[in-house]
Amino acid sequence: MKRRFALSSVAxxxxxxxxxxxxxxxxxxxxxxxxxxxxxxxxxxxEPAAFRVPAGRPVAIVLRNTDPIDHEWIVGxxxxxxxxxxxxxxxxxxxxxxxxxxxxxxxxxxxTFASPGSLQYICHLPGHEAYGMVGTVTITP
Amino acid sequence: MRRSTKAHRLALAATxxxxxxxxxxxxxxxxxxxxxxxxxxxxxxxxxxxxxxDGVEHYVTAFKFAGGGGKFGSxxxxxGIPSDVVRGGDWTLQRLVRETRKQLLFEADLxxxxxxxxxxxxxxxxxxxxxITILRGGGADVGKWATDHGFRLPPDSPEVLDxxxxxxPIFMAASFDADAAKARGQSIGDGTPVHFTIPTENPWxxxxxxxxxxxxxxxxxxxxxxxxxxxxxxxxxxxxxxGLQLAHSDAASDSLLADLRSDKGMGxxxxxxxxxxxxxxxxxxxxxxxxxxxxxGKDTPSMVAAGFVSPRPPAPATPPADLSRIGLALVVFAIGxxxxxxxxxxxxxxxxxx
Numbered sequence: 001m002k003r004r005f006a007l008s009s010v011a012x013x014x015x016x017x018x019x020x021x022x023x024x025x026x027x028x029x030x031x032x033x034x035x036x037x038x039x040x041x042x043x044x045x046x047e048p049a050a051f052r053v054p055a056g057r058p059v060a061i062v063l064r065n066t067d068p069i070d071h072e073w074i075v076g077x078x079x080x081x082x083x084x085x086x087x088x089x090x091x092x093x094x095x096x097x098x099x100x101x102x103x104x105x106x107x108x109x110x111x112t113f114a115s116p117g118s119l120q121y122i123c124h125l126p127g128h129e130a131y132g133m134v135g136t137v138t139i140t141p
Numbered sequence: 142m143r144r145s146t147k148a149h150r151l152a153l154a155a156t157x158x159x160x161x162x163x164x165x166x167x168x169x170x171x172x173x174x175x176x177x178x179x180x181x182x183x184x185x186x187x188x189x190x191x192x193x194x195d196g197v198e199h200y201v202t203a204f205k206f207a208g209g210g211g212k213f214g215s216x217x218x219x220x221g222i223p224s225d226v227v228r229g230g231d232w233t234l235q236r237l238v239r240e241t242r243k244q245l246l247f248e249a250d251l252x253x254x255x256x257x258x259x260x261x262x263x264x265x266x267x268x269x270x271x272x273i274t275i276l277r278g279g280g281a282d283v284g285k286w287a288t289d290h291g292f293r294l295p296p297d298s299p300e301v302l303d304x305x306x307x308x309x310p311i312f313m314a315a316s317f318d319a320d321a322a323k324a325r326g327q328s329i330g331d332g333t334p335v336h337f338t339i340p341t342e343n344p345w346x347x348x349x350x351x352x353x354x355x356x357x358x359x360x361x362x363x364x365x366x367x368x369x370x371x372x373x374x375x376x377x378x379x380x381x382x383x384g385l386q387l388a389h390s391d392a393a394s395d396s397l398l399a400d401l402r403s404d405k406g407m408g409x410x411x412x413x414x415x416x417x418x419x420x421x422x423x424x425x426x427x428x429x430x431x432x433x434x435x436x437x438g439k440d441t442p443s444m445v446a447a448g449f450v451s452p453r454p455p456a457p458a459t460p461p462a463d464l465s466r467i468g469l470a471l472v473v474f475a476i477g478x479x480x481x482x483x484x485x486x487x488x489x490x491x492x493x494x495x
Contacts, residue, residue: 043303044296067299068284103288104281123296130356131296 035059039073039135041101042066044128046073046121049135058112065101071128073099075111075121075137084124113139190237191344192368193436194411198344201229203332214292216283217313218305218350220446221341223275228268229334230404237366240397240416260286263311269333270321274314280306287314295354304349307452308445313337336406345446346432352425359425367417368393368401368410369436375419376433376442376449384423385432391416 035057040047044067053059063073074084075097084098092098096109113119116139123133189202198220260278267273276283280302287294292314305312315335327333344367351361361384367373372390379387393416402410419432433446444450 043300066281068281068302069288069294069296069299103285125296127354127356128296133296 036062038062038064040064040066041071041073041133044069044071044123044131044133046133046135050138051135052138052140053113055113055116055139055141058110060108060110062106062108063099063101064106065104068103070103070125071101071133072123072125073101073109073121074124075119077119081120081122081124084122085129087124113137115139116141190234190366190368191346191434192410192414193344193434194368194370194409194414196340196342197224197409198337198339198341199407199409200337200339201233201334202337203229203234203334214287214314214316216287216292216302216350217315218309218347219275219311219313219337219339220309220343220345221339222263222277222311223313223337223339225336225338226264226266226268226273226275227336227406229336230407231334233401233404233407234332234334236397236400236404237416240394268335270318270325270327271333271335272316272318273335274316276312276314277310278306278312279303279310282306283312283314290314290316297353301349301353304448305347308448343436343443343446344434345443346434348421348428348431349448351421352423352428355425357426361421361423361425361428363421364388365419365421365432367419367434368414369417369434370411370414371436371438372415373417374435374440374442375417376435376444376447377430379419382430383427384421386420386422387417388420389416389418 035053037051037053037059039051039061041064061073065071072092074081074092092100096111099107099109101107118136118138121135121137122129189200192199192201200219200223202217260276260282262274263277264275265273276286278286280299283306284294284299284302302312317333322333346365346367348361348363348365351363352359355361377385379385393414397416398410398412398414401407421428430448431446433442433444435442445452
């Protein structure tokens, strides 16, 4: 029994080390460190297109646009995205959940997701959503 | 249905549309629904001809005045640096259409029935209401230059520009001022032909750019005219890939060559040549290649020129993982694995798993 516990512990430790080595989307997961998520925008796609964060903690989202065109990162529920699909707001800078990332630039925004659930992040520039600029953030309890 | 599509294409006057056109931004417009219900950026049809003789490609395209106001822009990848960019002749494109239309009508009777700041400006010129800039740079360089100069590029443009820049870093950016065209007295449908003289080993025809900005399910319709010394070898071979058909392939008639030669800037047309017309009617998302042309008679069109093989690997989308971190992890993993094996090896005799 003791041996099986030791084997399981070592296996779990090894798995954690490999995950750390490859690099996850969410960094600094210890309680004291601020959470950070890095999203690269390349060829008009988000990389990663999904990540998980805990509810109620500030998360620094680093958005790195490697494309020579502007993009957006707008996160929210279906109603918010429906509004943006027909919206006319040319530039997003006033809300942390709605960000314009100019061509070849990096923007960091800090978001606290209040409650558990799932939200989409989408670029609402013409044609970008249809081209696949959609991602999902899962907020865990 | 297909015949009527062809007839429609001809009625639209010719069609070798090798130019993807974007609207030039006035005020920057964001959020969906401002261009079209599906977010598509409209493309303007143009007529293009690629002739190749004595190591020089002669590329003639026309920008048509479609009425209205504002500005339109386009970006076209080129196989090399043009040695000259001038106003094209007046009837070359129309004459080519007439030549191949005759053939098509005959067939129809028988059947009864598509830089960052690093971009270097190599050349700038104005032809009628058209501002032309020849650029050299990577895909990001040219894309950044275009956005900085008011071009509103569609979402597939970063990948497509990289696709071309890997093979030739030369691009032509054209800005068509419809207001200036109107002021010049140009009527709707009037075209401004532009003639590029491009020294190059072998011509290739950009096809993938035709699908730029098109939404999934959209089709690309175009005709490409080639005039070469010999019957060209093409890759991909029309007829063997969906959406590409060999519409005309024959020795150019003496009357055609004489008519072309008599047009402005077309004195290079040889006394004998081969005329090829490729009709394109393809799904935009499947048009991921170009047309490689071997006009040397060696029958070896380039896989790279066709876009089937990349001349160099694409840049990584994300920064590589920290190698030192991976190395450390592998060492720890090896020690852990040895520890586990050691535990298993020291299992007491007769012990059974729980």
